[in-house]
Amino acid sequence: MKQAxxxxxIFTGDQFLDNKALIIGGSAIIAVSENDNVVRDFPDAQLVELDGGILAPGFIDLQVNGGGGAFFTNDTSVSALQTMLDGHRPTGTTGMLPTLISDTRQTHQAGVKAVADAVAQGMSGVLGIHIEGPFFDMEKRGAHNAKYIRDIEGDDLDWLTHLDATRVMLTLAPEHTQPGQVRQLVEAGIIVCGGHTNAHYEQVMAAIDEGLSGFTHLYNAMRPQTGREPGVVGAALDSADTWCGIICDNHHVHPASVRVAISAKPRGKVYLVTDAMSTVGSEQKSFTIxxxxxxxxxxxxxxxEGRLAGSAIGMIDAVRIAHRDVGLALDECLRMASLYPAExxxxxxxxxxxxxxxRADLVHFTEDFAVTATWVAGDFKQHR
Known part of the structure; x- marks a missing residue:
């Protein structure tokens, strides 16, 4: 069944289009058509009238700890992943990397298996897994439990480099790796990011030379930049080929700091994440880890202790804050929420x-940033 x-x-990821119709069929986008030509060119398509607003590529969140009342590290099951997807979908997220925080190797292995099983079962919104820790610097651990923080070991490398899973992102502190370990992980197909790190600029650049390609929640839980010591933040902003995830919730990062990052990095290298916990998409206001x-x-x-422990926003909130509070153009905010993480x-x-x-992964939202509908691989869901 085709839908028009x-x-x-319509925002294509490149430009806004007016007086156009989007034709989808099954799980794929078929065409963008002139409104006046839809009935003639696609007579078998069901007309779906959207009441104004913006139709854009679905949002992709590369750091999602929980949602809908489920917290992935506490419940490494396929059903928990579905709960997280259901919790975040009303905020426009159509694809995510479920994220494990620092815990035992057994918990992380169980989480990887759950993601592999979900993908095998056709859970389209699960795009891979993000393993955040436990190879961190103790001083920069944030809300991660100190008893799990440790350096990467041979057994860790062995299982991580032999994963039979889909895309894997791993956040670690590069100063707590041995020379060659980052390269070994990258050669095994893992996306390696720096985070929860107290590394000096030179240590970060050495890891980038080995293939470290990104930074997790830029500015947070990492050595800051000063005039004499660029630190992790300075390395992230100075390295043109690396990517930076950033939490736009007006708590983790000041709007001015977001603007600094956008100015420093080449276009397309800063993307929005939520770092969301189980409260998103749920009535609960607290949970236990x-x-x-x-x-x-x-x-x-x-x-x-008053430490930030993830965020309480969904992706539509990050887009809204990036646009209204940070002052970024809406088209760039939408790319930061969809195209750049996809890239x-x-x-x-x-x-x-x-x-x-x-793939027909789409979000429709109003001028006031209220999500009204989403499509995941063509599957439609109305949210208001």
Whole structure:
């Protein structure tokens, strides 16, 4: 069954189009058509009238700890992954990397298996897995439990480099690796990012030479930049070929710091993430990790020590804040939420754009950034 989506302004990932209709069939985008030609050119298509607003590529979130009441590290099951997808879909997220925080190797292995099983079962919204830790610097661990923080070991390298899973992103502190270990991980197909790190500039650049390609929640839990010591932040902003995820929730990063990152990096190298916890898409305002209660306070999630412990936003919130508070153009905010993460994952041939033969992952939202509908591989869901 073909559908002709009309009535909305279309953002293709490159430009806005007016007076156009988007034709989808099955799981794929078929064409962008002139509104006046839809009935003639696609007589078998069901007309779906969207009441204004914007139709854009579905959002891709590369750092999602939980959602819908499920927290992945606590529940490494396929059903928890579905709950997370269901929780984030009303915020426009159509693809994600479920994220494991620092824990035991057994927990991480169980999470990898759950993701592999979900992908094998056709759970289209699961694009891979993000393993965040436990190979961190103790001083920069943030809300990660100290008892799990350690250097990477031979057994870790062995299982990580022999994963029979889909895309894997691994966040680590490069100063706690031995020479050649980052290269070994990258050669095994893992996307290696720096995060929760107190490394000096030279240590980060050495890891980049070995293939480290990104930075997790830029500015947070990493050595800051100063005039004499560029630190991790300076290395991230100075390296043209690396990618930076950034949390636009007005708690983790000041809008001015977001603008600095956008100015410093080449276009397309900064993408939005939520770092969301289980409260997103759920009525709950607190949850437990490591036996400790994490609760929402003034729109942020904090632990008993007052440390930030993930965010309470969805991707549509990140887009709205990046546009209204940071002051970025809406088209760039949408690319930061869809095209750029797709490019980082190597999926921009099928995701992050509205083009023929791309997967029909779409979000429709109003001028006030309220998500009304999403499509995941052509599967339609109305949200309001």
């Amino acid at each position: 989506l009309t009535g909305a302004r 490591y036996g400790e209660e994490i609760f929402e306070k003034d729109g942020a999630l904090v632990n008993a 980082y994952l190597g999926l921009a041939d099928t995701l992050g754009r509205i083009d023929e033969q791309c």
